[in-house]
Amino acid sequence: MSKQYFAIAASAALALTLTACSGDGDSAEARTSSSSTVSHIHGVGIDPADDRLYVATHEGVFTPGENNEPQRVGDSRDDYMGFTVAKARTFLASGHPAPDAEGPGNKGLIESTDAGRTWTTKSLSGDVDFHALEYTDGTIYGYDSTNGKVRVSKDGVKWQDRATLPALDIAVNPDDTQMLLATTEAGVAKSTDGGKTFTEGAEPVLHFVSWGAPDAAYGIDGSGALHRSTDSGNTWKKVGTAPGGQPQALTAVDAERVLVATQDGVYESKNGGSTFTKRMDVASKGGH
Incomplete structure (x- = not known):
């Protein structure tokens, strides 16, 4: 299947057309450069080293600065697609080089061990664009x-x-790392054999999913409605609505702490989606 086929699916963000993309001050200052405008977000995460929010975007990796303005981390302006905080100061990502940067169109798997300041290639450079990455139990x-x-x-x-x-x-x-959920145009598909096979998708139709704890799988639909499953994705219950329009990324940090990127910012809930606080501003252009 072609890259274009799946890029169309991702850019539609599952619009039913899936047929074919705060912490310690001194260290934060050392890691970031001047503020910039963020147009689209692909991933969000919390670094357990300092509890700082990191945001992977179409124009690089950012962290909130003064007045929630995005502050660039390092110098890279690459397009970071799949993104996850693996452990303290260690991030994994994928994506594409910036328009003026050298290198293959697909970055494969890349890794940062200094909280996003610099990146090295791990594998699959030129061959793969990961749109979702998870790191669990090594x-x-x-x-x-x-x-x-x-x-x-x-x-x-x-x-x-x-x-x-x-x-x-x-x-x-x-x-249980043999159990995975995937969002499809028909709904949530489930695997119990480590991703070798999946069930047919079942409603609700969610755009993004994230597992914060064994009894706390979260999913968000196209309207920003946040759902929670306490039974490994078998049933879902709406628990809140994220502000700011169509969702762009979702990460459940734990059973109650949830990060959602929408069209106008990154929001955080510490009570399982009942209420949200804005953590970073975004000037969104939409798309994936």
Whole structure:
């Protein structure tokens, strides 16, 4: 299946056309440069080293500065697609080089061990664009949008191919790494064999999913309605609505702490989606 096929699916953000993309002050200042405008977000996460928010975007990685303005981390202006905080100061990502940067069109899997300041290539450069990445119990799970398949790796270098399916996002049960959820145009699909096979999608139709705790899988639909499942994705209950329009990214940090990127900012809930606080401003252009 072609890259274009799955890029169309991602850019539509599952609009039913999926047929084919605060912490310690001194260290924060050292990591960031001048503020910039952010147009579109692909991933959000919290670094456990200092509890700082990091935001992967179409124009680089950012963190909130004064008055919630986005502050660039490092010098890169690359397009970061799949993004996850693996552990303290260690991030994994994928995407594409900035228009004026050298390198292959797909970055494969890249890694930062200095909280996003610099990045090195781990594998699959030129071949794969991961639109979703998860790191659980020492294992990396990625949704390869170039080929429309789930891939799994222990070291980020050697990969196992798992199921092929048209999806936008995946999530892994932190207590059972054989159990995955994937968002499809028909609803949430589930795997109980490490992503080798998935059930047919079942409602609700969600854009993004994230597993914050064994009994706290979160999903968000196109209107920003946040849903929670306490039974591994079998049933879902609406628990709140994120402000700011159509969602662009979702990360459940734990059972109650949830990050949502929407068209006008990054929002955080510390009570399971009942209320949200804006953490970073965004000037969105839409698209994925």
